[in-house]
Structures are given as C-alpha cells and as structure tokens.
Amino acid sequence: MAATADEIAGLLNAASQGKATLNGDALSPKDIAVLVPSHRQAHAMRHALAERGVAAVMQTRESxxxxxxxxxxxxxxxxxxxxxxxxxxxxxxxxxxxxxxxxxxxxxxxxxxxxxxxxxxxxxxxxxxxxxxxxxxxxxxxxxxxxxxxxxxxxxxxxxxxxxxxxxxxxxxxxxxxxxxxxxxxxxxxxxxxxxxxxxxxQMRLESDADRVRLVTIHASKGLEYPIVFCPFAWKGKSELVRNPQWVSFHQPSAAHALQIDVGTSELDAHLAQAEHEAYAEQIRLLYVAVTRAKHRLYLAYPAFEKLAWQSQAGLKNAPLTHLLRTESGQAISEHLKSLSLPLLSDAFKRLDARVSVSGLPEWTRYAGTDRALPHLQLAARSKRFDYAPWSLAAPWRLASFTSLTRSYASDAVAEAGTDYDADGVQVPRLDSEALSDEMRFRFMRGSRAGTTLHSVFEHTDFTRVDAAVLAQTVTQAMQKSGLALALDAAPPVADWLLAVLAAPIELATGVLRLNQLTHRQRLNEWQFLLGCKSVDIAAFCRVLAQPEFGVEPRFIAAAQRLKPEKFVGYLNGFVDLVFFWQGQYFIADYKSNFLGDRLSDYDPAALRDVMSDSHYYLQYLLYSCAWHRHMLARLGERYDYARDFGGVLYLFIRGMSPEVANCGVWHDKPPLKLIEALNRALGEGVAQ
Known part of the structure; x- marks a missing residue:
C-alpha cells in the first residue's frame, strides 16, 4: 500500500515537470485509479495517499x-x-x-x-x-x-x-x-x-469533482475503464477459502446449482471441496475484473515474500495470481514463495506478456502539487427574486401541536408555555418562614429533565402493586436515563412522595378516586393522536371560547386572545400522558411537575387557575378533549355518549397532591359537549386518526 502511494506521488511529480504525459497532455490525478477489494482498504489507501499530499476520492456502488x-x-x-x-x-x-x-x-x-x-x-x-x-x-x-x-x-x-x-x-x-x-x-x-x-x-456519489485519484472497489469497477490502474492487493488471497469447514454453503450442480448448506452430512468433505472451488473461482473472477480495467498501464504490487508472516503466506498461496504465474519448469510460484527473487518473478511475468516489467519498491515520495490560479470572484447585489424564496420551500400543510401553537408568539412570560415543568434555573421565592421546604415534593429538582423523570416513573409503574423499594428502583433508573445527578439516598424519599401522590384522594362526581386503584388494564399511557384538520383557524377557536353560553373561565378567554391568529390546513399532533377508565367513564389525565410554592395551599384551585391560564393548559386539554371525542366517535359511532362516557380531564400537579387533602393539586374540568363540537368545527373537522 505504501509503495503504491509512493509510485502515484512520483508519477504526479513527474507530470508536473512535464515528464509524464498521456496522449500529449500532462498526467493528472483523475487519470489514476486504485482498485481495492473492500471499503476498509480504500480508506487505508486514502490515508496513505494523503500522507504524501495526494488527494483521492471514493467511487463505490454501496448504498x-x-x-x-x-x-x-x-x-x-x-x-x-x-x-x-x-x-x-x-x-x-x-x-x-x-x-x-x-x-x-x-x-x-x-x-x-x-x-x-x-x-x-x-x-x-x-x-x-x-x-x-x-x-x-x-x-x-x-x-x-x-x-x-x-x-x-x-x-x-x-x-x-x-x-x-x-x-x-x-x-x-x-x-x-x-x-x-x-x-x-x-x-x-x-x-x-x-x-x-x-x-x-x-449509490454513494463522488465527494468531489476535483482532479483527484480514484479509489474504487473491484466490484464497483465492473464495466469501467481508467487510463492507469493500480492493484495493490492483487497478490492477497484468503488464508482460508471456507471460513467454517463445519458449516459449508455451496451450489449443488445436480440440483440446478441451487444454494445448499451442509452442517455435517456424510458428504461434507465433497461439499467442502465444492465450496472451496467456488470461493477460488470468485477470486479469479475478481482478479480478471481488476486487471482488465486499465487502458494504458497496469500496476500490480507484490510484497517482500521472505518477510511475510505465516498467516500472510497462507493467504498468498490461495491468491489466484500466485497460481497464474509459473516458473521456468511450469510450477506455480505459490510453491516457491520463500525462494522467490526479483529476477524469478520478472521471468514469470514475462512468460505471460513480454511487455511486463518488474522493479523494486519506490522510495518514499511526497507530491509537490501544482499551483492553480484561483478564479477572480466578484460580489453582486442579490436578485429580488430571492426575497421570498424561503416561502417557496414551505409545504402547503402544517403538522402542529399544542406546543407549537403556544410558541407562536414571543414572550418571556410564556417561554415555558406548554411544558409540564418549570424552566431550568427558575427560582421561586419562599412565601413564609414556616414553609415545609424540607419535604421532598418541594425539594425535588426542577426543569425539563426532572419533568421527564417523573413522567417516566408514572408511565412504567403499576399503580396497584407498587411498594417503596420497587418504586425507588424505578426512580433511580428514570433519573439515570434522564441524566440527573442522583445522590445515594435520594431515591427512597422520592418514592415515598410518589406513593403519597398515588394515594391522594380525588373527588369526582362518581366517587373518590385514588390513582393506586387503577390497574394496568384501566390505563392507556402516552396515547398519541394525529388529528386531521381541513382548516385550523385559531381566531375562530378563540371566538368560540368567548361565547357566554359555554361558560369558559374568563382568564382562559383573556389568555387565548394573546395567541397568534394563525390559519392553516394540516394536522394536530399530541401525546396524552394518561387515559384511564374508571366507574364506567373515560378520563384524560396529564402530569405536571411545576413548582408553584412550598406549601400545599399554593396548589389550591385559585393557584391552579392562574397556571392553567398563564401556561395555556386550558388550550391543551381542550385539544385533547376534541381529539378523544373524535376518536371515540370513530370507534363507537352512535354508541358513544359524551355526557355518559366521558368523565373529563384531570391535570395533576404532583407537588401538591397529598393523602391528607382531597383534590389538592388537582384541576378537574369537563367541557360541555356543545363547546367540544363547536371547537371541532373551528378546527375544520377532518379524519380522526
């Protein structure tokens, strides 16, 4: 390989001095191709050429x-x-x-x-x-x-x-x-x-159209022709023609050459001989392809045979070239590897063709290159036809989500709109000196990774069969996966806190719910929807919310007016943390890890109303409700009754949920059916997916 690179650098240096020409013109790098068996060898060859200042480009048929x-x-x-x-x-x-x-x-x-x-x-x-x-x-x-x-x-x-x-x-x-x-x-x-x-x-493309040496795999060179070709690995064969002699694949001549595998039959020896014959024939075919690609000159590199390790000598004996070359007595040179000399090798080649010359390895050479004048570049004013170019790339549809809709307008106050957690680094002041800040629920870290961790724990926990030790292990795994720093004693307190969340009472119209009552069969985690919308009109959506007949919270109406009044055709996409079935009704639940304060009273209905409006969570659960309504209509048709079958939405602010206080940290709402239908019309009802 090194000798090949040296010879190429020497040829190009000679060309730059006018001493190497091709059809009257100076030899250029693109006139030279190096044929190699594999991509690994092509990369090694490129590295060897680069060390000598010769640029090369890969040419392959690989995908x-x-x-x-x-x-x-x-x-x-x-x-x-x-x-x-x-x-x-x-x-x-x-x-x-x-x-x-x-x-x-x-x-x-x-x-x-x-x-x-x-x-x-x-x-x-x-x-x-x-x-x-x-x-x-x-x-x-x-x-x-x-x-x-x-x-x-x-x-x-x-x-x-x-x-x-x-x-x-x-x-x-x-x-x-x-x-x-x-x-x-x-x-x-x-x-x-x-x-x-x-x-x-x-098929991989050439990485450059510049004047460079071509590196080509032998397979990819079929049907192509190059002025000068180097084959640095023509002498190299397989040390073992069949890798595993106990597991032989071969083509059976008596069965229309169908591919067969022998794993130990009585005919294994015969089949092994057939497999070796096929492997050797493939090597001959590749050698033929390689040596017939050159138009003017072909280089075949050979090693210093006496210095080869025994592993390489074994491969050399199986190389077709060593069987093709013969001594004066007619024996293959594969039988005389240790005694081969330059004159003996030269004679063997000349018996094939008198025009063949054999020489020793060239000295280390670096390509000096040639100076090429760079074209003179001028700057001109940009054409006005490019002023609107970016918009021509836009698709006629949009794939939107709650997050993208609430990010549509820039405001520091709502930079975290749509997230289930607090912004990283946000510091919330203590409200009084008696705050219970030593509780894990209030001390647990904040930010996106904290929110991701808590969501993962709930998603992978069996609410009805969990104990503190199992839950602590789940917490540890979730924190490690999210990249959170974990103290050795942190997981058990977090597990105790989350067990308390699962035991917190939630008062609903049909009874008192605790999450630890929900079995796996009652839960659908991370429900994804893709809502087809013929025409999404945010302004119309907001006008629907403002209609008095629907009784929407005034703060929600005011917050919705700040949304960008977009209108587009496309899809609404989203993930619902949890859909569960309880007491004959379906409920939508979303976990929120937002830190609202370090007292349970900071998670009362008034406080939750503020965060529900400021973070546009009302919009999120209305979109979820619209998607679920369409889903159930598509699944059940007239058998689905919204008033009877849908229990509403639960936003669970888990830092505030406690077994001692019912509904603490819980926002519950069941939007009226007419509101959901009107909102679906504003979204341009399409196909429910």
Missing amino acids: VFASSEAQGLCAMLAAIEAPAQTSLLRKALVSSVMGFSVAQLMALQLDDAAWQDEVENLQSWRDEWRKFGFMPMFRRWLVEADIASRVLKQDGGERRLTNLLHVAELVQHESRSRPNPALLLAWLERQIAEPNQGAESQ
Whole structure:
C-alpha cells in the first residue's frame, strides 16, 4: 500500500515537470485509479495517499444508507422529533454528524444551562419541520449547528459531508409522499436496516469533482475503464477459502446449482471441496475484473515474500495470481514463495506478456502539487427574486401541536408555555418562614429533565402493586436515563412522595378516586393522536371560547386572545400522558411537575387557575378533549355518549397532591359537549386518526 502511494506521488511529480504525459497532455490525478477489494482498504489507501499530499476520492456502488452518516442523521432526526427524550439527544450528539466525544457529552450534561439550550434547539427545529417540511428544517439545522464545519474536521470529511447531503436529498424526496415526521423517520430507519445496494439513486456519489485519484472497489469497477490502474492487493488471497469447514454453503450442480448448506452430512468433505472451488473461482473472477480495467498501464504490487508472516503466506498461496504465474519448469510460484527473487518473478511475468516489467519498491515520495490560479470572484447585489424564496420551500400543510401553537408568539412570560415543568434555573421565592421546604415534593429538582423523570416513573409503574423499594428502583433508573445527578439516598424519599401522590384522594362526581386503584388494564399511557384538520383557524377557536353560553373561565378567554391568529390546513399532533377508565367513564389525565410554592395551599384551585391560564393548559386539554371525542366517535359511532362516557380531564400537579387533602393539586374540568363540537368545527373537522 505504501509503495503504491509512493509510485502515484512520483508519477504526479513527474507530470508536473512535464515528464509524464498521456496522449500529449500532462498526467493528472483523475487519470489514476486504485482498485481495492473492500471499503476498509480504500480508506487505508486514502490515508496513505494523503500522507504524501495526494488527494483521492471514493467511487463505490454501496448504498449511502449503509454509511455512518445515514445512521447519524437518523439519530439526529429522532432526537428532533422527540426533544424530551434525553437518551435520543445523547445518541445524536455522539453520532458521526455531531461528533461529540464522550468527555464532551459528559461536560455538556453537567452544564444544565447548556443542556437546556440543546433541548430548546431541538424543539425549535421540530417546529420548523412540522410547519415548513423536512428540507427547510434540515438547512436551518446545517447552519445553526455548524454541521459542515463539524463534519469536515473529521477524517474523510468531504466523503462524510457528501453522504450526509445525499441522504438528506433522498429523505426530502420521500417526504413528498410521507409528510408526517414520524412516518418519514420510520421509513429512514427501514432503509438503514435494509439498504438497497442495487438502487442507482442510493449509490454513494463522488465527494468531489476535483482532479483527484480514484479509489474504487473491484466490484464497483465492473464495466469501467481508467487510463492507469493500480492493484495493490492483487497478490492477497484468503488464508482460508471456507471460513467454517463445519458449516459449508455451496451450489449443488445436480440440483440446478441451487444454494445448499451442509452442517455435517456424510458428504461434507465433497461439499467442502465444492465450496472451496467456488470461493477460488470468485477470486479469479475478481482478479480478471481488476486487471482488465486499465487502458494504458497496469500496476500490480507484490510484497517482500521472505518477510511475510505465516498467516500472510497462507493467504498468498490461495491468491489466484500466485497460481497464474509459473516458473521456468511450469510450477506455480505459490510453491516457491520463500525462494522467490526479483529476477524469478520478472521471468514469470514475462512468460505471460513480454511487455511486463518488474522493479523494486519506490522510495518514499511526497507530491509537490501544482499551483492553480484561483478564479477572480466578484460580489453582486442579490436578485429580488430571492426575497421570498424561503416561502417557496414551505409545504402547503402544517403538522402542529399544542406546543407549537403556544410558541407562536414571543414572550418571556410564556417561554415555558406548554411544558409540564418549570424552566431550568427558575427560582421561586419562599412565601413564609414556616414553609415545609424540607419535604421532598418541594425539594425535588426542577426543569425539563426532572419533568421527564417523573413522567417516566408514572408511565412504567403499576399503580396497584407498587411498594417503596420497587418504586425507588424505578426512580433511580428514570433519573439515570434522564441524566440527573442522583445522590445515594435520594431515591427512597422520592418514592415515598410518589406513593403519597398515588394515594391522594380525588373527588369526582362518581366517587373518590385514588390513582393506586387503577390497574394496568384501566390505563392507556402516552396515547398519541394525529388529528386531521381541513382548516385550523385559531381566531375562530378563540371566538368560540368567548361565547357566554359555554361558560369558559374568563382568564382562559383573556389568555387565548394573546395567541397568534394563525390559519392553516394540516394536522394536530399530541401525546396524552394518561387515559384511564374508571366507574364506567373515560378520563384524560396529564402530569405536571411545576413548582408553584412550598406549601400545599399554593396548589389550591385559585393557584391552579392562574397556571392553567398563564401556561395555556386550558388550550391543551381542550385539544385533547376534541381529539378523544373524535376518536371515540370513530370507534363507537352512535354508541358513544359524551355526557355518559366521558368523565373529563384531570391535570395533576404532583407537588401538591397529598393523602391528607382531597383534590389538592388537582384541576378537574369537563367541557360541555356543545363547546367540544363547536371547537371541532373551528378546527375544520377532518379524519380522526
């Protein structure tokens, strides 16, 4: 490999001095191709050439979906689609496209403010994806995350960036038929799991059109021709033609050459011989392909045979080239490897063709390169036709959610609107000196990761069969998964607090509910909906809320007036923390970890009314109710009776829920049926999904 790189550098130096020409013109790097058996050897060859100042470009027929960049983009898109899942963000950051080291990832996780910035970036890109489609979001991500610079700094940066942009182009093409991010992401995962090597659109592209040496796998070189070809591995064969002689696959001549496997029959020896014959024939075929690609000159590199380790000598004996070359007595040189000399090898080649010359290895050489004048660039005023270009990229539909609707207007006071937790770093003052601040419910950390942790615990806990020890273990696992620092004695107090939440009484029209009464069969965790809307009109939605006949809380009406009056066609997407069935009715429940104060009285109805309006939670549960109503009508039709079958919504502010005080920290509402129907009309009723 080193000798090949030295010879190429020497040829190019000679060309720059006018001593190496091709058809009257100076030899250029693109006239040279290096044929290798595998991509691993191609990467090694490129590294050897780079050490000598020679730029090279990969040429392959491998699917771009088999690249690490496809996996990295998939990891990044998964994190963007689900910003609250810490594990997805960690996986994306250490992928090949982001390039974080483990040390950098750990440092980032210890910096709460920096980590929250990453999460907010994901949320912003997700909103862009849902509003304008994949490609506008992808281009914005490229710029804001400085992806090109990150990727180009890595080894083989140009190759990596070309792969990344190629995969993005294929994803954009598919997004026309799969506009939903979740469906598009699932499609990408399938392509990566089962890449189609035969699809021309998926074949890796050249990373540069510049004048560079071509690195080509022998398989990819079939049907192509290059002026000068190097085959540095033509002498190398398999040390064992059949990897496992106890498990032999072969083509049975007596059965129309059907592929068969022998795992120990009485004919194993014969089948092993057949398998070895087929493996050797494949090596001959590849050698033929390699040595017939050159138009003007072919280089075959060979090793210093006397210095080879015994493992390499075994592979050399199985190499077709050593069987093709013969001594003067007609014996294959594979039988004389230890006694081979330069004259003997030269004679063997000349018996094949008198025009063959054999020489020793060249000395280490570095390519000096040539100076090329750069084109003169001039700046001109931007054409006015680009003023509205970004909008031409927007899809005619939108995929919106409660979070994107409430983020539509900028206000520091509502920066956390739609979240189930407090903003990281928010400090809430003590209300008096007798506050019960030593209770875990009030001391437990705040922020997005705290909220994610508590949600995960409730989702994976059997409310009716849990005990303190089991729950403490679940808490520990959830905190570790969310990246929260965990003291050795922290989990048991958190478990005791959450057991108290499960035992807290909730007074409803049909009786007193405690969450620890709900079995797994009564619960539906993380119910996802995709609500088809022919015309989403936020202004009309707000006008419906303001109608006196529906009796909507005045503070909710006032808060709704601050929403941006958007109007669009598309889908509303969301996840409901919990839907449960109790006393013959369905209820929607949402867990909230917001810190409202360090006394139970800070979670009374008046306090909850404030946070329900300020954070637009009223809008969230109205959208949830509309989605559930459509879902039940689609499932049951006329058998579904809203007044009889729907019990309403419960917003559970778990820091305030206590076994000693009924309904503390609980916001309960059952919107009137006419309000839900009117809101669905304002949303442009489409297909319930």
